[in-house]
Amino acid sequence: MTIRHDWTRDEIRSIYGLPLPELIFQAQLAHREFHRPDEVQMCRLLSIKTGGCSEDCAYCSQSAHYKTEVKREPLMNPAEVLKAARRAKAEGSTRFCMGAAWRQVNDGKEFDSVLEMVRGVAALEMEVCCTLGMLTESQAVRLKDAGLTAYNHNLDTSPEFYGDIITTRTYEDRLRTLAHVRKAGITVCSGGILGMGENEDDRIGLLEQLARLDPHPESVPVNMLVRSEGTPLAEAGTLDPLIMVRTIATARILMPASMVRLAAGRRQMSPEAVALCFLAGANSIFTGEKLLTTPNPDFDEDARLFENLGMRPLQRA
Numbered sequence: 001m002t003i004r005h006d007w008t009r010d011e012i013r014s015i016y017g018l019p020l021p022e023l024i025f026q027a028q029l030a031h032r033e034f035h036r037p038d039e040v041q042m043c044r045l046l047s048i049k050t051g052g053c054s055e056d057c058a059y060c061s062q063s064a065h066y067k068t069e070v071k072r073e074p075l076m077n078p079a080e081v082l083k084a085a086r087r088a089k090a091e092g093s094t095r096f097c098m099g100a101a102w103r104q105v106n107d108g109k110e111f112d113s114v115l116e117m118v119r120g121v122a123a124l125e126m127e128v129c130c131t132l133g134m135l136t137e138s139q140a141v142r143l144k145d146a147g148l149t150a151y152n153h154n155l156d157t158s159p160e161f162y163g164d165i166i167t168t169r170t171y172e173d174r175l176r177t178l179a180h181v182r183k184a185g186i187t188v189c190s191g192g193i194l195g196m197g198e199n200e201d202d203r204i205g206l207l208e209q210l211a212r213l214d215p216h217p218e219s220v221p222v223n224m225l226v227r228s229e230g231t232p233l234a235e236a237g238t239l240d241p242l243i244m245v246r247t248i249a250t251a252r253i254l255m256p257a258s259m260v261r262l263a264a265g266r267r268q269m270s271p272e273a274v275a276l277c278f279l280a281g282a283n284s285i286f287t288g289e290k291l292l293t294t295p296n297p298d299f300d301e302d303a304r305l306f307e308n309l310g311m312r313p314l315q316r317a
Contacts, residue, residue: 001033001256003216003256004254005214005215007208007254008208009204009208012204013201013204024245024280026249027252027280030253030256038312039283039311040283040311041094041259041283042094042095042286042314043095043261044084044088045098047099048075048081049073049110055168055169057166059196059228061230062101066230067230069230070228078117082117082120082121084096092287095127095129095149095150095284097129098117098128099131100131102133103133105132105133115143118143118146118148122147123147127149127150128148128150134169134173137180140181140186154192154223155174155191156193156206157192157196157202158203159209187219189217189218189219189220190219190221191210191217191221191261192206193223194222194223194243197233197236203247210251216254220259220260221261222247222251222260223263224264226267242273244262244273245276245280248277248282260283261282261285262278266296266297267295
């Protein structure tokens with residue numbers, strides 16, 4: 001299979017709209033060429049600095065613009081973070097992700113602490129990922145030198161719908177941060193959120209943006225909106241899980257070598273819907289009771305799911 005970076009929106013629309021059995025079949029062909037179909041990478045995501053973010057992302061319970069149940073907490077101590085990373089590794093995770101509710105990274109003591117965390121997790125021989133907001137070129141280089149494997153910076157949705165969700169940061173700001181990450185030699189983790197009131201063409205537009213990046217993001221997280229009281233999207237409608245399946249399958253076909261991560265929202269999906277996502281080409285999940293501030297299946301629940309499906313965690317990244 002040839003990896004392409006020149007996908008058009010019309011081509012993506014024709015793939016997304018295939019009858020579901022055919023779409024999943026095509027996704028499976030792509031998946032099996034680049035990945036083992038019975039392996040799923042387990043990742044752990046920890047909020048290392050919670051709440052008080054100056055961004056106005058309409059989906060986010062950590063935004064200072066909204067009154068939510070999330071309480072502002074300071075940056076964690078590196079020793080606490082390393083303790084959590086060791087536990088995640090013991091439970092089978094090969095990738096440890098750290099998220100801070102910042103609009104952008106500011107140089108100083110807090111960033112120095114994050115660099116210490118990155119060095120510590122890297123020493124555990126785990127993949128290390130951070131999501132810290134916007135980065136400058138020099139900050140990306142410092143993270144790379146500390147041992148960072150990947151940087152997460154989601155595009156969230158299509159360029160056309162983006163302004164309905166966020167006004168404090170532009171789409172170009174996000175693409176600029178991804179360019180800084182790529183230039184520093186760090187792999188890119190970028191995806192989006194479904195269920196925010198977008199239409200089908202917005203989902204196709206998001207996939208177009210990701211699939212036209214050269215190289216593709218090595219990691220593509222697909223999230224289902226987890227509604228949070230107090231945010232503008234608290235009353236958003238329920239997303240049909242088959243939209244998640246279609247989006248994942250299309251992403252797998254467009255970006256066959258990437259890790260497609262079934263991220264937030266698994267609590268809202270049945271085991272059968274999650275199984276369909278794996279059939280569609282998802283080959284990574286986030287484990288642990290929380291993803292930043294949103295609920296997630298616990299470790300034992302995931303272990304039962306893997307056993308029932310005859311799948312196994314990826315043993316080494």
